[in-house]
Amino acid sequence: MAPFNSTSRLAALRSLMREKGVDVYIVPSEDSHSSEYIAPCDARRKFISGFTGSAGTAVVTLDKAALATDGRYFNQAGQQLDANWHLLKTGLPDVPTWQEWASEQAAGGKVVAVDPSLIPSSVAEKLDEMVQKAGGSGLKAVSQNLIDLVWGDERPARPSNPVVLLPEKYSGKSTAAKLADLRKELDKKKAAAFVLSMLDEIAWLFNLRGSDIIYNPVFFSYAVVTSDSATLYVDESKLDAECKGYLAQNNVSVKPYEAFWEDAEDLASAAMSAAEAAGAAEPPKKYFISNKASWAVKLALGGSRFVEEIRSPVGDAKAVKNETELEGMRQCHIRDGAALIRFFAWLEDQLINKKAVIDEVAAADKLEEFRKEEKDFMGLSFDTISATGPNGAIIHYKPERGSCAIIDPNAIYLCDSGGQYLDGTTDTTRTLHFGTPTPEQKKAYTLVLKGNIALDTAVFPKGTTGFAIDCLARQFLWKKGMDYRHGTGHGVGSYLNVHEGPIGIGTRKQYADVALAAGNVLSIEPGYYEDGAYGIRIENLALVKEVKTEVPPSDRPFLGFEHVTMVPYCRNLIDESLLTEQEKEWLNESNRTILEKMKGRFDGDELTKAWLERETRPF
The missing domain is CATH 3.40.350.10 (Creatinase/prolidase N-terminal domain)
Structure with a gap:
C-alpha cells in the first residue's frame, strides 16, 4: 500500500485558503447527510489526503496537515499518508483530538473554516467555543467547498439512481x-x-x-x-x-x-x-x-x-425491528451462511488439494459468486475484507485488484463480509487456518472465541447499555494483557446500512447513552491483532430478546441474545484445553443448529458436506 502524493493538491488548497482568508480548513469524512459510507463525489478527505478509511477528519493549515482516525485504521493510515501528514491516533494517551489540534492552530486570531453541510451542528458549536478559547476568531461557515474547487471538473457527478x-x-x-x-x-x-x-x-x-x-x-x-x-x-x-x-x-x-x-x-x-x-x-x-x-x-x-x-x-x-424484520434476519442468515460455507470449503480445497494460487481479491470475487446464487440477494453490504497473514492485522483492510497478496495456506486467513438481501442485512467474520497454526495463534483465537461466547450467553436487565457489557467479550484477552482497538458490536439495519445507530457495544461514549432493547440487531465481534503477522476476528449477528430467568423479575424484564449467523468456527484454530464444559456445549449446540438449518442445502455437493461435517463435529 504505497503512500499517496498529496503535495500538489495541498498546495492548490492552500492557495484557495489564502484567497478566502482561511488559516485552518477542516475536511470531514462524511457527506451532507452524515453518512459513514459515501458516494465518490463526496470523498473529499480521501481526495486531499489519500487515506481511504471510512472514518477520519483532515485538518489543513497554511503550513501543516493532520489526519485523525481511530484504532481500526492506525495501520492503514500509516501506510497511505505521505510525509505531508501528521497522523493523530485518536484515543491514545496524550494524542489530541482533531478539534483540539485545529484549535491549537487557531491561536493568534486565525480563522478556522468548514463547509457547514459536512459537520453536525453540535460539533460545529463546540468547536467554535474551543477555537475562541484557544485565541482563534471562531469557526467560519464556508458554503462553497474548497476541496470541490480544487477537484474541479474531475469530481464525479452526484449519483441519481432509481428508487x-x-x-x-x-x-x-x-x-x-x-x-x-x-x-x-x-x-x-x-x-x-x-x-x-x-x-x-x-x-x-x-x-x-x-x-x-x-x-x-x-x-x-x-x-x-x-x-x-x-x-x-x-x-x-x-x-x-x-x-x-x-x-x-x-x-x-x-x-x-x-x-x-x-x-x-x-x-x-x-x-x-x-x-x-x-x-x-x-x-x-x-x-x-x-x-x-x-x-x-x-x-x-x-x-x-x-x-x-x-x-x-x-x-x-x-433500530427496534418488528417481527417481520426479525424473521427476515433469521432467514437471510441461513442463505448467507450457506454461501459462506460453500466458499470456505471451496477455498480450502483449492489451496490444499489443488495447490491453486489464489489472491485475496479472487477469493472475495468467488464468495460474491456464491452469494449471488442465493434468493433475494441484492449485493454486498460492504467491501469484503479478504486478508491473508499480516494483512489481517489491518482491521479494515481492503485488497486491491492487481496488487493484493496471494493467500498463504500456511497463514491465518481472515474474511469479514456481508450481503444485502430483501429480507435483511448480514455481516459475518470468520478466521481460518488451512495448515498448522502455532500454539500462540490457537491461544489467541480461542480467547477471542471465549469472549464471543461470553457475550452471546449474557443475560442482563432491561436498561443495560452496550457500554456496560463490552468487557464481557474482552475479559479473557485482558487477563493475558491482550486487547483489540475497535468496538465489540454495532447495530445493523434491515436491508439497510450495515452500521446502524444509535445502539452498539463498545467503549464509545454514545454506547453508554442508549440502552439495548428487545428487537435490536447487533454484531458481536471481538478480535485480536498482531501487527505485521496476523489478525483474528469472530463476528456473529445477534438479536436482542427477552429471556426467562430462574427468579421472575419483579420490576423489569431481562434480555439476552439470539445469534442468527449460521457459519461454524475454525476447528483447526481452537485450543480445546482452554474451553470450559459449558463453552464446549455452547459450540456443540451452535453446530447442531447450523447442521439443522443447512439440511438438504448441499445435496450433491460432497465437498461442502464433508467440510461442514468436519467443522461441526462434537467436542
Missing part, C-alpha cells in the same frame, strides 16, 4: 403507520415538525430503497414531517410509478431534492412570524432535527432560536 419500493412483506409496517408513530412523538415534544436528513432513516420511514451509495440501499433525499403533512425531497425522475403510487397512498408529497433548502428557509420565516405573533423571542413550537443533522440544516431553519436537536425518534424506531 424502488420495499414491499411491506419485507418491511413489516406501512409508511402511514410509521408516520403515525412519529407524529405521536412530535406531539409529546410539542414540535412543529421533524426534519430528516439521515438517508437510512428516510429510506426506512418511506419503505423505499436506492443505490446512490455503494453497499448502502439509500438515495439522496431530505424529508419534513409535520402533524398533518409529510414531504419527501428527492429527484422525481428517480421514482417509478409504483413508488409514486405508494407515496400518494400514504399521503406523502414529493418535491425536488434541491428544493429542501428554500423550503427550510420558508419554515424559518414561518417560525419567526409565529414568534412575533406570540410576542415572544421563540415560536410556540420549534423544528426538531437529529443531533446528527448538519450545521447547514440548522442554519437554514433559523438556528437555535427556532431549532431543537434531539436523538432521532426515527433512528430509535428503526
Whole structure:
C-alpha cells in the first residue's frame, strides 16, 4: 500500500485558503447527510489526503496537515499518508483530538473554516467555543467547498439512481403507520415538525430503497414531517410509478431534492412570524432535527432560536425491528451462511488439494459468486475484507485488484463480509487456518472465541447499555494483557446500512447513552491483532430478546441474545484445553443448529458436506 502524493493538491488548497482568508480548513469524512459510507463525489478527505478509511477528519493549515482516525485504521493510515501528514491516533494517551489540534492552530486570531453541510451542528458549536478559547476568531461557515474547487471538473457527478419500493412483506409496517408513530412523538415534544436528513432513516420511514451509495440501499433525499403533512425531497425522475403510487397512498408529497433548502428557509420565516405573533423571542413550537443533522440544516431553519436537536425518534424506531424484520434476519442468515460455507470449503480445497494460487481479491470475487446464487440477494453490504497473514492485522483492510497478496495456506486467513438481501442485512467474520497454526495463534483465537461466547450467553436487565457489557467479550484477552482497538458490536439495519445507530457495544461514549432493547440487531465481534503477522476476528449477528430467568423479575424484564449467523468456527484454530464444559456445549449446540438449518442445502455437493461435517463435529 504505497503512500499517496498529496503535495500538489495541498498546495492548490492552500492557495484557495489564502484567497478566502482561511488559516485552518477542516475536511470531514462524511457527506451532507452524515453518512459513514459515501458516494465518490463526496470523498473529499480521501481526495486531499489519500487515506481511504471510512472514518477520519483532515485538518489543513497554511503550513501543516493532520489526519485523525481511530484504532481500526492506525495501520492503514500509516501506510497511505505521505510525509505531508501528521497522523493523530485518536484515543491514545496524550494524542489530541482533531478539534483540539485545529484549535491549537487557531491561536493568534486565525480563522478556522468548514463547509457547514459536512459537520453536525453540535460539533460545529463546540468547536467554535474551543477555537475562541484557544485565541482563534471562531469557526467560519464556508458554503462553497474548497476541496470541490480544487477537484474541479474531475469530481464525479452526484449519483441519481432509481428508487424502488420495499414491499411491506419485507418491511413489516406501512409508511402511514410509521408516520403515525412519529407524529405521536412530535406531539409529546410539542414540535412543529421533524426534519430528516439521515438517508437510512428516510429510506426506512418511506419503505423505499436506492443505490446512490455503494453497499448502502439509500438515495439522496431530505424529508419534513409535520402533524398533518409529510414531504419527501428527492429527484422525481428517480421514482417509478409504483413508488409514486405508494407515496400518494400514504399521503406523502414529493418535491425536488434541491428544493429542501428554500423550503427550510420558508419554515424559518414561518417560525419567526409565529414568534412575533406570540410576542415572544421563540415560536410556540420549534423544528426538531437529529443531533446528527448538519450545521447547514440548522442554519437554514433559523438556528437555535427556532431549532431543537434531539436523538432521532426515527433512528430509535428503526433500530427496534418488528417481527417481520426479525424473521427476515433469521432467514437471510441461513442463505448467507450457506454461501459462506460453500466458499470456505471451496477455498480450502483449492489451496490444499489443488495447490491453486489464489489472491485475496479472487477469493472475495468467488464468495460474491456464491452469494449471488442465493434468493433475494441484492449485493454486498460492504467491501469484503479478504486478508491473508499480516494483512489481517489491518482491521479494515481492503485488497486491491492487481496488487493484493496471494493467500498463504500456511497463514491465518481472515474474511469479514456481508450481503444485502430483501429480507435483511448480514455481516459475518470468520478466521481460518488451512495448515498448522502455532500454539500462540490457537491461544489467541480461542480467547477471542471465549469472549464471543461470553457475550452471546449474557443475560442482563432491561436498561443495560452496550457500554456496560463490552468487557464481557474482552475479559479473557485482558487477563493475558491482550486487547483489540475497535468496538465489540454495532447495530445493523434491515436491508439497510450495515452500521446502524444509535445502539452498539463498545467503549464509545454514545454506547453508554442508549440502552439495548428487545428487537435490536447487533454484531458481536471481538478480535485480536498482531501487527505485521496476523489478525483474528469472530463476528456473529445477534438479536436482542427477552429471556426467562430462574427468579421472575419483579420490576423489569431481562434480555439476552439470539445469534442468527449460521457459519461454524475454525476447528483447526481452537485450543480445546482452554474451553470450559459449558463453552464446549455452547459450540456443540451452535453446530447442531447450523447442521439443522443447512439440511438438504448441499445435496450433491460432497465437498461442502464433508467440510461442514468436519467443522461441526462434537467436542
